[in-house]
Amino acid sequence: MQIKINRQNNIEEYQIPFKSTTLLKALYHIKNYTDNTLTFSSNCRSGVCGACAVRVNGKEVLACSYNFKDGDLVEPLAYHEIQRDLKVNKQKARETLKDSTAWLHQPQKSTISQEQVTLTEKQTDCILCDSCYSSCPVLEVNPNFIGPFALTRAYRYTSDPREGDIQSIVDNIQTNGVWDCTLCGNCTEVCPQGIDPKMDITMLRSTSAQFGYSDPNFQAMSFGSDFGFGGF
Ligand code: SF4
Numbered sequence: 001m002q003i004k005i006n007r008q009n010n011i012e013e014y015q016i017p018f019k020s021t022t023l024l025k026a027l028y029h030i031k032n033y034t035d036n037t038l039t040f041s042s043n044c045r046s047g048v049c050g051a052c053a054v055r056v057n058g059k060e061v062l063a064c065s066y067n068f069k070d071g072d073l074v075e076p077l078a079y080h081e082i083q084r085d086l087k088v089n090k091q092k093a094r095e096t097l098k099d100s101t102a103w104l105h106q107p108q109k110s111t112i113s114q115e116q117v118t119l120t121e122k123q124t125d126c127i128l129c130d131s132c133y134s135s136c137p138v139l140e141v142n143p144n145f146i147g148p149f150a151l152t153r154a155y156r157y158t159s160d161p162r163e164g165d166i167q168s169i170v171d172n173i174q175t176n177g178v179w180d181c182t183l184c185g186n187c188t189e190v191c192p193q194g195i196d197p198k199m200d201i202t203m204l205r206s207t208s209a210q211f212g213y214s215d216p217n218f219q220a221m222s223f224g225s226d227f228g229f230g231g232f
């Protein structure tokens with residue numbers, strides 16, 4: 001079996017002497033027996049920590065959960081500073097959590113029903129692997145876009161009955177936030193935790209509308225004479 005790895009924009013090929021194993025084991029095999037300079041991130045090795053996310057043939061996977069196939073091309077996550085080979089700096093993506101202010105602003109006492117827990121249970125499973133962020137086409141054109149995992153977390157807190165100041169969170173996700181998403185669904189497709197950021201962003205748009213916001217792209221559209229109603 002052969003895999004290709006994009007190392008600082010050089011595609012290098014490696015032979016792996018076994019079949020049907022995880023990509024992470026293959027990377028460790030290369031490091032231990034072929035080239036000990038190969039650099040990548042891992043920690044739990046069991047799909048829990050999110051450290052080992054990479055792109056395979058253009059799609060984000062967790063290396064410890066993905067069984068590699070002959071000819072696979074392995075690359076680092078997109079929109080991240082590459083530190084070396086497959087290891088990236090996740091700091092810039094983490095900043096989006098600050099931008100979205102996705103935390104409890106004004107905690108208040110509240111009884112939380114099981115139904116309410118279930119509503120945002122999935123979102124709390126985020127392991128910050130950054131797969132969704134890497135898959136998002138909006139970041140290609142707007143590097144300041146808050147991005148999917150931070151918006152998913154914002155949704156989690158706007159739905160929390162203990163939050164006494166939902167307005168602040170909603171205010172903070174209007175610029176480079178909910179309305180910039182194209183609802184393409186890439187983030188939902190790649191999330192290893194089964195989280196649906198696209199749906200969460202849709203819900204956040206609805207919450208934003210309740211606070212008087214609307215889609216600025218829609219507002220910018222010109223009505224009236226453009227539709228032939230002028231001059232009457
Ligand atoms: S649905 Fe929105 S946030 Fe998710 S990848 Fe597409 S544009 Fe990005």
Ligand code: SF4
Nearest residue numbers: 126127129130132191
């Ligand atoms: S939402 Fe999913 S894909 Fe995005 S960082 Fe969290 S676990 Fe990873």
Ligand code: FES
Nearest residue numbers: 043044045050064
């Ligand atoms: S090493 Fe922790 S998720 Fe893969």
